[in-house]
Amino acid sequence: MEFVTGGTGLVGRYLVAELVAGGREVRLLCRPQSDREALLRFLNHRGLDGQRVEWCEGDLLDGSFMEEAIAGCSRVYHLAAVVSFHPKDAQHMMRVNRDATRILVNAMLHVGVEELVHLSSVAALGRVTGEPVHEEVPFESGPNVTAYAHSKFESELEVWRGQEEGLKVLTLNPTVILGAGDFNRSSSALFAMVYKGLKWYPTGSNGFVAAHDVARACHVLGDQKCWGKRYLLNAENRSYQSVFDQMADDFKIPRPSRPVKPWMMGAVWRLSMALEFISGKRAKATKESVATTHKNHSYQSDRLEKTLGEAGIVWKYQSINAVISETARICKEQLGSN
Template sequence: MILVTGGTGFLGSHLLRKLVNVGEPVRALYRKKIPQQVKDIQHKIEWFQGDVLDVISLEEAMVGIDRVYHCAAVVSFSPGEHATMMKVNVEGTANVVNMAIDAGVRKLVHVSSVAALGRAKAGRLDESCEWQESKNNSKYAVSKYFSEMEVWRGRAEGLEVAIVNPSIILGSGYWNDGSGALIKNAWKEFPYYTQGINGFTDVRDVAEVMYRLMESDVDGERFVVSTDNWKYYDLFRQMAEQLGKKAPHIPVKPWMAEIVWRMEALKSKITGKKSILTKETARTAQMQVFYNSDKMQQALPDFTYIPLEKTIADMCKAFLQDQQQQ
């Protein structure tokens, strides 16, 4: 039987759908409630209330499990959440690894991030990059790097492992966080765009790669999962066009971003609402970063990425349908 941590999250919910569709028996860990995004398939999943920081619940959840997908993590660029993020991402991963070893689990597929490759150098980044301390590394990147270290420790102790390092994941269903928030900005005709470049990939592709790696003989490897490297402007423009909205037209200069994130930080303190734009996100959005996923394509030669144009079209279609139902 399979255990999925983080099954209530964005990637985890899409992974659950993939596993159910191929007929795998699945147990999913949840902390508080089962998300609406999997309402149609929730009866096909064995739900187990627990937490990656609660080793007792993890131990119970691992009973009868031979494969584990570890998706549970905190993704945040807000300074006030850094401590929690480090605890969940690093200590939580250590707990999952330890309990998996104790339970005799055969294989673990761990969700990391391209952020864990580090951004100490320019150019195309891939799995061969060695981590280096750099001011360009976000706190999230640091947490994912150390979580990977826990996974490698697990392999040294006899656990088969594979790690995926997705770039920015795009997909439908969670409109208030991550890539979903980008759709909402396009819907509101947010006029600004940054001049950075980053890697992007479809959430369905990440789930597919994870499944294929789990079912393969791959052990002790990590893989960048990134469809293509795009300018943020091109991403926002296509979103706006699909939604029938005006595309962003005001480029954000670095000095402008430095002012805006400070204003947003002050606004967040006054209102108590979390800001999407922080010091880390403002600076990252100006960087031009390129990711190379050739290694994954060599390991899974039959795999084909969903084009980003289709990903965006599907996201916008789903968003418009949800808007009509409100």
């Protein structure tokens, strides 16, 4: 039995499918509001048996519950996290991302579950001007570091503490994850924005990776016992413009044609926050979210390929264009029927 947190999320659904397809029994942490039916449909679409999933309803922040939930499991995949760049979410993010990880690590140590695969983020890594980010670039705090980055870095500290106290751990640090999830949230919302006729595109660049590849890496690295290291996951470094253009092409609509230049950023997020204050509707653009999209980041992920290559496994990422095309098709099916 293997335990999964965040199993109904973008990466989680692919991981659960990977595990079930491999004949594993999965115990899945869920909340009352978790969309269980969406996951079961996802599995059924792939010809997989949802009966192999045992649902475990409870709270990550409840230590006693977590000890009971993971008891008897051989491995924990910790994917649950809050991703937000809204200032009002900072405290909640720290609670879920850092504190829940600490509680989970303590529960594992207490009941004797040794193996932990932790899904982190490249946000938990540092930056070197003019050079690609890799696993060994140390995190550095500063005025331009987001609350999300702080929460993921501190959650990693809890994971490495667990290793010092006897756990076998590894962390995965993906770049921007693309795939068919909730098109109102996270990176999947980019597809909905373009589909609805987005006119503007940010001028920065970033790394991108398929949700399925992230799930596959969680599964393979855990099974190969690649403990004690961090693995950066990145399929391609791309400009936001090229990604948005590909989305629009797959939707068969006009491409976003107006660049949001750096000098415009301040006005964008201030206007968005002002509208939130006036209307009560949550701002779609914040200071942190806007700032991240005009910067140019690149990444290298050699460690994953090298580590698996030494085990005789050839690792290949899905092309980002293929991921965008498939996700755009699903997005159009879902939003077009609303």
